[in-house]
Amino acid sequence: MKLFPIFADLTDRLVLVVGGGAVAERKTLALLEASANVVVGAPALTPALAALVTEGRVRHLPGTFNADWLQDVWLVVAATDDRTVNAAVSQAAEARRIFSNVVDDPELSSFQVPSIVDRSPVIVAISSSGVAPVLARRIRERIESLFDHTLGQLAGLAAVYRKRIRASLPDLGARRRFYDWLLDGPVAGFLRQQQPAQAEAALADALAAPIAPAEGSVVLVGAGPGDPGLLTLKALRALNEADVILYDRLVSDEVLSLARRDAERVPVGKLPGENHHATQARIHGLLVEYAQAGRRVVRLKGGDAFIFGRGGEELEFLRAHGVRYEVVPGITAALACAAYAGIPLTHREHAQSVRLITAHCREDEDNLDWPALAREKQTLAFYMGVGQLDLLTQRLLRHGRSPDTPFALIENGSRPEQRVVSGRLAELPELARDHAVRSPALLIVGEVAGLAPQLHWFGQHLGQQALTA
Ligand code: SAH
DSSP states (O other): OOSOOOOOOOTTOEEEEEOOSHHHHHHHHHHHHTTOEEEEEESSOOHHHHHHHHTTSSEEEESSOOGGGGTTOSEEEEOOSOHHHHHHHHHHHHHTTOEEEETTOGGGOSSOOOEEEEETTEEEEEOOTTSOHHHHHHHHHHHHHHSOTTHHHHHHHHHHHHHHHHHHOOSHHHHHHHHHHHHHSHHHHHHHTTOHHHHHHHHHHHHHSOSOOOOOEEEEEEOBSSOGGGSOHHHHHHHHHOSEEEEOTTSOHHHHTTSOTTOEEEEOSOOTTOOHHHHHHHHHHHHHHHHHTTOEEEEEESBOTTSSSOHHHHHHHHHHTTOEEEEEOOOOHHHHHHHHHTOOSSBTTTBSOEEEEEOOOOGGGOOOOHHHHTOSSOEEEEESOGGGHHHHHHHHHHTTOOTTOEEEEEESTTSTTOEEEEEEGGGHHHHHHHTTOOSSEEEEESGGGGGHHHHOOSSEEEOHHHHHO
16 A cells, blocks of 8 residues: 555644646635645735635745745645646655645655545545546546435534434444344435435434334336436436336336346336336335335336326325335436437427327327417427327318428437427328337427437438428
């Protein structure tokens, strides 16, 4: 081990920063965060540093470095762009046994500043001993994405209750289990939900009756349209922490593969011969059953759970059964398909509104306001429309939408096999048949769809001749 990691308490300790430029400014701010007593030595200062001096938060030593500046100093940071000055600082510090860091120059430094993930009081520091700063930065990004910002609050709460936890749980094993419960259970959940008072109450209750039964919970997670890069950090964290994942058919394998290796994966898509009602009842049953058995359940749905995803019904059922839940939004198909097909859903010239529509046009289910939908200068995004393209087109035309209105049909949006078929409304059913478009596909109708042939950037684009003609 080339470097020995330490966490230094700099509170009210004198630290010298040599240099008055942007780097010195950044270092000064970081040192102030750690409550250090900072002196900046430099001929000139950035406006922000000068302001700190005026406010009395930093002292300024004007001029070029001289070794007297090191008087009473615990640490020194050299942040000038002149290597001779930096070397002089480093040598003078060495002679006085003061640790020095020369920014971006490990050779001249006797200590280095790690990359950090700050969830104070928890701090993760990463170092590549100066040999691979890019790698250290990558690792930092990874860790940054793994832990929610409420981790610090949780650690703070645990610190406040530490003595009481020790007193009510003298047995080490029981105490460990309690801390696991603290990290995984309702206390952490309430903090994520921005309900700190409930978090503390849950902690206090559990201490009053220490054999807290394992309490399960459900996170309703939107998995996005397929590209795993479109998952949110929260979705990723939920997948990392899940014991059980109940997923729909629309969830891509790439997304599923990001889940904890030993998580149980349960496909809950519609079974052959089953109707929607039965599927939904089966899912409701499973959710409650797993949660009541103390498991952390992720209910993973394509796109967003609240857009044509029955997320609302599932939450109502969970609420009725007293199961704790959280919701993580996902990127819904309309947003993703539009983005991946180069179609801005709104546009100053072409569309001032956008509607998300489920395309069940069977007479008995059709409550849509077709005259309103047929108006120009608006964007329509139809979900679940592949089987209804003829009907849809007829209705729009019959209610007065121009046969020349552009459309784009996006199949497997955001996935490697994405295809986009575009053209004019009048020829929509025919083009869809020619290209054998299959579900899942999203239909965008409106002036903005005419931009797809120019703005597309991902996967295959078909049928643009029809448009440019
Ligand atoms: N909750 C989902 C929608 C479920 S309804 C969401 O927010 O996206 C299912 C319909 O969504 C499909 O019939 C299709 O119209 C659309 N859809 C979902 N994923 C899609 C994808 N990757 N590409 C194109 N359409 C998609």
